[in-house]
Amino acid sequence: MTFSRFHRFFPLLAVFASVTALGIGTSWAKHGLFPLVGAQGTTAVRVGLSAVLMLALWRPWRWRLARADAMAIACYGAALGGMNLMFYMSLRTLPFGLAVAIEFSGPLAVAIGSSRRAMDFVWVALAIAGLGMLLPLGVGPGALADALDPVGVLYALSAAVFWALYIVFGKRAGHLHAGHSVSLGLLVAALVVVPVGVVHAGAALLSPAVLLTGLAVAAVSSAIPISLEMMALKRLPQEAFGIMISMEPAVAAVLAMGLLGEHLSMVQWLAIGCIVAASMGSALTARRPLATAAQVPQGV
DSSP: OHHHHHHHHHHHHHHHHHHHHHHHHHHHHHTTTTTHHHHHHHHHHHHHHHHHHHHHHGGGSOOOOOOHHHHHHHHHHHHHHHHHHHHHHHHHTTTTHHHHHTTTTHHHHHHHHHHHOHHHHHHHHHHHHHHHHHTTTSHHHHHHHHHHOHHHHHHHHHHHHHHHHHHHHHTTTTOOHHHHHHHHHHHHHHHHHHHHHHHGHHHHHHHGGHHHHHHHHHHHIHHHHHHHHHHHHHTOOOOHHHHTTTTTHHHHHHHHHTTOOOOOHHHHHHHHHHHHHHHHHHHHSSSSOOHHHHHTTTOO
């Protein structure tokens, strides 16, 4: 009976562990790599070493690749690289949990954008309410106290746009084996972001401390979450997977509070709650699968 219950709940635990590992890896990167190589260098190390790990794990050269699929993966990988770079740039001035919440508007927009059902406008309203509490648009003392850095917000919104593009192009390669598309996509992403990191951080990227920390971050925030999500996707309905992934902004905020000392105001927690509720509601009521939207949230 105990084993049967564990088997039943394993997919849910796998998704939760994936989201948690991603949050820990990103917190580790912000704390351990930002001071050494900056956001650009951190992105280069994390994505570059993630690509190396996934290429070694999946060996994508074993599969044939049609020209149309190669173009789809190239666009998918470029969007993945842009998403990672913009997200890490936003972390320079934004709390981790809030950056994730803003970035989540990308996949949420894709999930809702193709539908015009009345219920979807409820999720749109919730998401807009949450973003309205976070974006630096308010007035009055309370709004000023909670105001976020406008440049950081723009980076997070740019990451949201890239995440949306990542989903769109990822669907075009969705018929390929996940290990095939993800490993090649990360390779393209590395080709996009590594030159940026090299220009910014130079030879510091090759220091043993940076490489060892970067390898650990890559494993915890990419290889482990991807593997866990692939296992969960085989056993979970698509809508359930989307609902579980929707916890990511809240999990990120809790981890950032414990690991980075980033404490949020009540208004900011409420904003995260609105965005999480909107994402969960969209996943619960969606007619179309949401797994592609959530797969490899490595955006983070």
